[in-house]
Amino acid sequence: MRGFLASSIGVTCAAALALPLTLPSSGARAATPGAPSAAGPAAEAVPGSTQSLPLTPLGSDRSLGSAGAGEQGLARRDVRPFSLVGVVWNDPEAELHGTVQVRTRATGTTTWSGWQNVETHNHEHAADPGTPERAAGAVRGSTAPLWVGDSDGVELRVRAERTGSTDRAATAPEGLLPEGLLPEGMHLELVDPGDEAPPQGPQAEVPRATALSAASAAASAVNADLAPIGAPVIPELTKKQTEDDLIAARGGPPAKARPFVGPRPRIITRKGWGADEKLREKDFAYTKTVKAAFVHHSASGNNYRCAEAGAVLRSIYRFHVKSSGWRDFGYNFAVDRCGNIYEGRAGGVAKPVLGAHTLGFNTDSMGIAVLGTYSNSTPPKAAVNAVARLTAWKLGLYGANPRGTTYLKSGGGNLYTKGKNVRLNVISGHRDGFATECPGSRLYGKLGKARSTSARFQGR
Incomplete structure (x- = not known):
């Protein structure tokens, strides 16, 4: 095998x-090389976007700056339409110990949701240590993503865990932040998935290879x-x-x-x-x-x-x-x-x-x-x-x-x-x-x- x-x-x-x-x-059956396209270039387009908004200290932490803040977030604001949220930070080894909560406003309305919890899964879903994907330098720490549906307003609060314990002091081991601190470089990511391209032509459900980009053809050809x-x-x-x-x-x-x-x-x-x-x-x-x-x-x-x-x-x-x-x-x-x-x-x-x-x-x-x-x-x-x-x-x-x-x-x-x-x-x-x-x-x-x-x- x-x-x-x-x-x-x-x-x-x-x-x-x-x-x-x-x-x-x-x-x-395989696609016929050189056959006329059943779907034009528009059928290949998959729009979408990501808004990345830096978090700022909240409440009494404002005077500390982001490096010393145990509570960060974003005040309620209007944003471009999005459907999924998540929080990321600079160091993929740093763990976020605390709570992440978000509330959103449905697009075109004045209706705001209640506070929803975002799971802080702390890099357990990731490439293995030492692999090229993990070592590429682009990987960041992140929460789980949360689907909130079509929205155009957002408010976020992130609060570090405060247990009163002295175990997590400034000498905390790698990946474990001192008591009451949050990872550096935190951003709220607002993702718009875009719309699926509409079908075009009588056989648009199965585009010819010539109608696909090289990347799309390659991804499909491994299942040919x-x-x-x-x-x-x-x-x-x-x-x-x-x-x-x-x-x-x-x-x-x-x-x-x-x-x-x-x-x-x-x-x-x-x-x-x-x-x-x-x-x-x-x-x-x-x-x-x-x-x-x-x-x-x-x-x-x-x-x-x-x-x-x-x-x-x-x-x-x-x-x-x-x-x-x-x-x-x-x-x-x-x-x-x-x-x-x-x-x-x-x-x-x-x-x-x-x-x-x-x-x-x-x-x-x-x-x-x-x-x-x-x-x-x-x-x-x-x-x-x-x-x-x-x-x-x-x-x-x-x-x-x-x-x-x-x-x-x-x-x-x-x-x-x-x-x-x-x-x-x-x-x-x-x-x-x-x-x-x-x-x-x-x-x-x-x-x-x-x-x-x-x-x-x-x-x-």
């Missing part, structure tokens, strides 16, 4: 790239054996079709040796949710295999409709890249509350793409983010079932048993030292590899069900 995934084929696209082989798909270049969706397959494809990819063992793999689910591609491929780094990063799946919640709140999931993803993507300094969207896949599955980080849905989802355990694993916050809210059955369907297929491609355990080597984190071999469930929660609330207690409690369902889909 590893040799198969490491092989290459020439894929004709606007970028004229040689790309790693994807698993074949029954009925998939699963769906046409530019396709918004990778279609589902039956279990038999999926097994037959995998057998063919492995060189055709006897028919009685059927692999344990779940039917390929329907996956909405990056093109389908409107990813702006100009934002990410051009190249793709891969690991060797996929031994485990880490389940997350996005901590972006539950105040979204499934029809808005594409906008939520575009916002998180922009926040990960433009605000937090990552090379691309952090998770390999996302799942919405209705059970729709989305391609995350670029590089090919069947490939072992290196993500930035579980600090210390991104190698030989994949990350799945369920859109929403599930600390106190029960995840919908459709979302849990989608996790099971996705893992049954993707883990099955690499011979992993969803009910089993595996070993991963830690890249460093707050639970395991760098280099330690750690035994983990093949389907784990984020908190199994890093001390964090993620994926929320309610979603974490559903992982047993996801494991058994996933194994059943594989035929185990």
Whole structure:
């Protein structure tokens, strides 16, 4: 299997790239080079923007300046339209110990929300220490992003934790700020996801390769054996079709040796949710295999409709890249509350793409983010079932048993030292590899069900 995934084929696209082989798909077709464009340049445009506003001291901290302030924020103000908020700061190793709260005004109204908490997840979703992505110099510390919907007014307050303890003094270790202080260089990021480009022409749903930018063609071409270049969706397959494809990819063992793999689910591609491929780094990063799946919640709140999931993803993507300094969207896949599955980080849905989802355990694993916050809210059955369907297929491609355990080597984190071999469930929660609330207690409690369902889909 590893040799198969490491092989290459020439894929004709606007970028004229040689790309790693994807698993074949029954009925998939490639775009025809040189064919007339079915969608004009306007269909490629994915607008969006980020407003970055520096925080200032609040209340009695005003005289201290930002370096000494334990309470910072922004007074209520008008801003350009946005839909997602988050806070970033200079040092990715510095932890924000305290509370972040925001209130927003719905666009075109005088209606303000109540105060909403923004999760201070303190770099647990990130590239591993020592990796090129982590060491690039552009990475910043950040909170989780919060989806607030279409808004044009904002007010923010950030308060450092004050426990009265003297343990966190000025000699606090790296990454732990002195008692009552906030990280330096804090900014509020207001993200406008933009609108998805309207379809154009009779075949606009599947643009020809010549209608795509080089970056979009490259992101799509790594899935070219699963769906046409530019396709918004990778279609589902039956279990038999999926097994037959995998057998063919492995060189055709006897028919009685059927692999344990779940039917390929329907996956909405990056093109389908409107990813702006100009934002990410051009190249793709891969690991060797996929031994485990880490389940997350996005901590972006539950105040979204499934029809808005594409906008939520575009916002998180922009926040990960433009605000937090990552090379691309952090998770390999996302799942919405209705059970729709989305391609995350670029590089090919069947490939072992290196993500930035579980600090210390991104190698030989994949990350799945369920859109929403599930600390106190029960995840919908459709979302849990989608996790099971996705893992049954993707883990099955690499011979992993969803009910089993595996070993991963830690890249460093707050639970395991760098280099330690750690035994983990093949389907784990984020908190199994890093001390964090993620994926929320309610979603974490559903992982047993996801494991058994996933194994059943594989035929185990």
